[in-house]
Amino acid sequence: xxxxxxxxxxxHRWWLVVLLWALATTAAQAADNRLISIDAAERxxxxxxxxxxxxxxxxxxxxxxxxxxxxxSIDLPNTDLDVAExxxxxxxxxxQAVALAAAGGRTRVVxxxxxxxxxxxxxxxxxxxxxxxxxxxxxxxPAAERSAPVPAxxxxxxxxxxxxxxxxxxxxxxxxxxxxxxxxxxxxxxVDVDTDDSGRVVAxxxxxxxxxxxxxxxxxxxxATPVEAIDTLARNGGAQVAxxxxxxxxxxxxxxxxxxxxIVELQPLxxxxxxxxxxxxxxxxxxxxxxxxxxxxxxxVLQIIADVADVNMVVSDSVTGNMALRLxxxxxxQALDIIxxxxxxxxxxxxxxxxxxxxxxxxxxxxxxxxxxxxTRNLAPLRSEIIxxxxxxxxxxxxxxxxxxxxxxxxxxATGETGGRDVSFLSARGQVTVDDRTNSLLxxxxxxxxxxxxxxxxxxDIPVRQVLIESRIVVANRNFSRNLGVSSSAIxxxxxxxxxxxxxxxxxxxxxxxxxxxxAGIITTSIISDTFNLDLALSxxxxxxxxxxxxxxxxxxADGQEANIEQGEEIxxxxxxxxxTATTQFxxxxxxxxxxxxxxxNDRIIMSLDVSQDSRGQDAPVQGGGSAPAIDTRSIQTQVxxxxxxxxxxxxxxxxxxxxxxxxxxxxxxxxxxxxxxRGTERQRDKRELLLxxxxxxxxxxxxxxx
Numbered sequence: 074x075x076x077x078x079x080x081x082x083x084x085h086r087w088w089l090v091v092l093l094w095a096l097a098t099t100a101a102q103a104a105d106n107r108l109i110s111i112d113a114a115e116r117x118x119x120x121x122x123x124x125x126x127x128x129x130x131x132x133x134x135x136x137x138x139x140x141x142x143x144x145x146s147i148d149l150p151n152t153d154l155d156v157a158e159x160x161x162x163x164x165x166x167x168x169q170a171v172a173l174a175a176a177g178g179r180t181r182v183v184x185x186x187x188x189x190x191x192x193x194x195x196x197x198x199x200x201x202x203x204x205x206x207x208x209x210x211x212x213x214x215p216a217a218e219r220s221a222p223v224p225a226x227x228x229x230x231x232x233x234x235x236x237x238x239x240x241x242x243x244x245x246x247x248x249x250x251x252x253x254x255x256x257x258x259x260x261x262x263x264v265d266v267d268t269d270d271s272g273r274v275v276a277x278x279x280x281x282x283x284x285x286x287x288x289x290x291x292x293x294x295x296x297a298t299p300v301e302a303i304d305t306l307a308r309n310g311g312a313q314v315a316x317x318x319x320x321x322x323x324x325x326x327x328x329x330x331x332x333x334x335x336i337v338e339l340q341p342l343x344x345x346x347x348x349x350x351x352x353x354x355x356x357x358x359x360x361x362x363x364x365x366x367x368x369x370x371x372x373x374v375l376q377i378i379a380d381v382a383d384v385n386m387v388v389s390d391s392v393t394g395n396m397a398l399r400l401x402x403x404x405x406x407q408a409l410d411i412i413x414x415x416x417x418x419x420x421x422x423x424x425x426x427x428x429x430x431x432x433x434x435x436x437x438x439x440x441x442x443x444x445x446x447x448x449t450r451n452l453a454p455l456r457s458e459i460i461x462x463x464x465x466x467x468x469x470x471x472x473x474x475x476x477x478x479x480x481x482x483x484x485x486x487a488t489g490e491t492g493g494r495d496v497s498f499l500s501a502r503g504q505v506t507v508d509d510r511t512n513s514l515l516x517x518x519x520x521x522x523x524x525x526x527x528x529x530x531x532x533x534d535i536p537v538r539q540v541l542i543e544s545r546i547v548v549a550n551r552n553f554s555r556n557l558g559v560s561s562s563a564i565x566x567x568x569x570x571x572x573x574x575x576x577x578x579x580x581x582x583x584x585x586x587x588x589x590x591x592x593a594g595i596i597t598t599s600i601i602s603d604t605f606n607l608d609l610a611l612s613x614x615x616x617x618x619x620x621x622x623x624x625x626x627x628x629x630x631a632d633g634q635e636a637n638i639e640q641g642e643e644i645x646x647x648x649x650x651x652x653x654t655a656t657t658q659f660x661x662x663x664x665x666x667x668x669x670x671x672x673x674x675n676d677r678i679i680m681s682l683d684v685s686q687d688s689r690g691q692d693a694p695v696q697g698g699g700s701a702p703a704i705d706t707r708s709i710q711t712q713v714x715x716x717x718x719x720x721x722x723x724x725x726x727x728x729x730x731x732x733x734x735x736x737x738x739x740x741x742x743x744x745x746x747x748x749x750x751x752r753g754t755e756r757q758r759d760k761r762e763l764l765l766x767x768x769x770x771x772x773x774x775x776x777x778x779x780x
Contacts (some may be wrong), residue, residue: 106132107153108180111171113163116204118367118397119190121166125182125201127152134194134201137335139328140267143186146330147194147203152180167206177332236262237282238312239333241305243293250340251293251300251324253316257281257333264335266328274316274326276337283312299324299339323347359405368395371416375429378412381405389430392418453519455502460514460527464536467512471505473533474498474514474526498526537631538771540670540678544638545766546624629772630670638666644689646701660704662687670769673714678769681712684723686763715769723765732757 106129114122125131127149135148154175161171169185190206239256246252255264255276265277283305291303299322304315316337318324324339325346342350362381364374371394379386382405396415400408413420419432430438462470476498499505503518514530516523630636641663647655667683690703713721737743737752744751 106130106151107155108149108173108182109155111156111161111173111182113165113168113171115165117166117206119166119399120204120206121163121168123168123171123182123184123203123205125149125203127199127201128155129199131196131199131201133196135263136192136194137262137264137330138189138266140189140265141326143189145184145186145192145203145205147182147184147201149180149182149201151178153178154180236278236280238278238284238287238305241287241291241303241314243291243296243300243303245296245298246338246340248341248343249298250338251296251298251316253300253303253314253337255314255335255337257335262335264328264330266326266337268326269315272318274318274337274339276314276316276328276335277308277311278313279309279311281312283307294319299341323350357404357407357410359407361402362400362405362408363402364398364400364408366399367397369397370395371412374398374412375409378405378409379427385426387426387428389428389434391431391434392416392429450500450519450521451502453521455517456520456523457515457517458523459508460516460530462512462514462530462534465534467507467509467514470530470533471507471514474505474529498522498529537633538672539629539631540672541627541629541770541772542636542638542668542670543627543768543770544625544666546626546640546664547764547766548761549764630668632670632672635667635669638668639663641665641687644702648695648701658701660702662689662702662704664763664765666765666767668767668769672771676717676771677714678717678771679712679714680721680767680769681710682721682723682767683710684708684765717771718768720766720768723767724762 106127108125109128110126112124112126114124116122125147132150132152135150137146138144139146152175154173156173159173161173163170167187167190169187172183172185174181174183184203184205186205192206193204195202195204237258239258240254242254242256244252244254253276255278262278262281265279267275267277269275287305288307289305291305292301293303294301299318300316301319302317304317306313306315314337316339318339322339323342325342327338327340329336359382362378364377366374371392372388374396375386375388375392394416396412398412398415400411403411409420412418413429417432418429419435420430421428421435500518500522503516503522505517506515507513508515516526518526624640626638626640628636628638639661641661643659643661645657645659648658649655665683665685665687669681671679671681673679685706685708687707688705690705692700693703695701709723715721732755734755734757735752736755737748741751742748
């Protein structure tokens with residue numbers, strides 16, 4: 074808005090007082106005017122008249138339109154809103170609905186259209202009449218008509234008394250939206266928004282002046298929005314703002330006016346909106362047709378669609394009535410869906426034949442067909458067949474087949490449902506018997522049900538996958554474990570919690586060190602990659618006399634079944650009885666390893682490990698006399714997730730041997746002072762660690778058969 078010139082004289086101040094008084098008087102009078110009602114009247118199938126009733130004299134309205142989506146906005150200045158329903162459905166001709174809003178002493182009427190049509194606006198006393206459609210010439214808002222026309226050859230410039238653009242600004246909105254703000258010098262400026270042939274979103278402002286400083290191109294690609302550039306130029310006696318979207322950008326266009334700013338926003342589609350749009354585009358693939366009828370028989374329209382689609386169509390006698398429709402370049406299958414929804418019809422397609430009937434009729438027909446098929450099943454003869462079970466237990470399969478049967482065995486013969494809460498794999502008349510001797514099922518059922526049971530058994534009766542558990546029990550010195558890359562005193566690694574429980578350590582190499590050992594001897598775990606040649610490393614270090622492989626047991630177990638490996642001794646001892654005699658009893662002092670593997674769908678293995686190291690302790694007295702050896706126990710229970718062929722290392726079990734040996738010359742070695750020259754003392758401290766290596770390997774089906 075243009076600023077007034079500076080006031081330098083008392084005369085200017087007097088005129089300012091008069092002007093403020095006039096504005097205050099006008100505002101007081103405008104406060105009494107309000108919009109009190111809206112009526113819609115259908116003149117023809119494509120023409121609608123809206124009457125806006127006001128409490129006082131109708132003001133001069135201003136109008137602007139938006140092409141996508143089709144909207145006609147009418148602003149009534151200095152008018153309050155006194156209508157209860159702010160959103161009214163019209164659904165007549167091209168008019169879908171009318172939305173009302175009021176702000177800043179102004180009331181806006183937004184007419185939602187099916188598509189852009191011609192319109193005319195007439196102001197008569199206390200009423201504004203809006204004629205929409207019917208091919209009448211478009212009448213712009215009076216405010217726009219008052220603007221002096223500008224020749225097409227001379228662009229509009231500032232300095233005239235007409236409307237002008239103040240500024241063009243671009244902002245990045247929420248969720249990455251591109252927001253173009255067009256600053257206007259008035260609220261009554263008409264704006265038309267549409268999309269040109271090149272895909273640009275163009276806002277046209279007829280009769281609006283554009284300053285030279287705003288004639289430029291804004292490159293906004295770096296803002297990461299659907300907008301690539303904005304071109305502002307004077308064109309045909311007005312202004313034009315062309316928004317170029319990013320190539321292949323998917324967006325939704327929104328245009329609206331707030332006070333003295335007109336905003337065009339390109340909002341990127343979310344993933345859900347993109348999927349919905351793609352589904353809509355892919356769901357209709359028929360040849361595009363155009364239909365325009367004011368009142369036509371539904372059966373005739375269906376015949377036209379059948380001719381275009383070249384399909385056979387059977388229309389029920391219940392399909393009657395007329396309808397009005399106008400469809401331009403719509404796929405025929407989408408047009409058929411629109412007609413079905415509008416008239417409450419349904420269709421069923423079989424090969425190249427489409428059957429059309431009311432939805433209630435189709436539902437009744439399908440219900441009758443379902444009842445007929447069920448009656449046929451209930452009358453079908455029963456057959457008896459034997460199904461051999463190879464890998465599973467026949468009793469377990471039988472329990473699955475009987476699942477859902479009523480406790481009393483009764484069922485509903487009309488529907489085929491059992492009397493229980495769930496539906497069984499068997500019909501109400503079916504029976505299953507188990508032969509434990511041959512591990513077979515004897516089925517007494519209809520042919521259809523027997524075929525279903527055979528397919529189910531084929532899915533359930535499969536061999537259980539097996540796992541080869543290889544373990545190595547190694548007694549090693551400290552250098553052995555360090556050279557192997559598995560040290561129980563490592564403190565530089567970070568512990569990571571396994572997805573299935575327990576802790577293991579991850580190193581940058583192909584081996585993994587153990588956590589810090591507890592002086593009391595806590596058993597610890599770690600993992601070695603399947604690319605590490607463990608057998609070669611153990612053989613090399615054993616040949617250097619730094620470790621011994623004392624056992625390498627292997628066991629095969631089924632998926633989910635426990636495997637148990639023990640090595641050690643049973644310690645005998647005498648236990649007194651009540652009769653005064655003694656019997657020999659045994660206590661186990663063994664290294665025990667229990668492994669339960671579980672194969673995951675991606676061929677990894679979840680291992681539940683239970684390791685215990687029992688050793689003989691000091692003898693303890695028992696009741697009745699005598700003594701029995703105490704058992705020192707150390708154990709760990711953990712669960713780790715490993716790849717096929719990876720090795721789990723369990724360590725932290727120590728054995729320490731202290732030996733002092735003194736050699737001396739008789740008599741001379743016992744002399745004081747000089748006796749040390751004839752004595753030799755040897756002290757040996759030998760600390761050895763017990764390491765367990767557990768490697769699970771999934772057996773392939775061919776390997777299982779070979780074994």
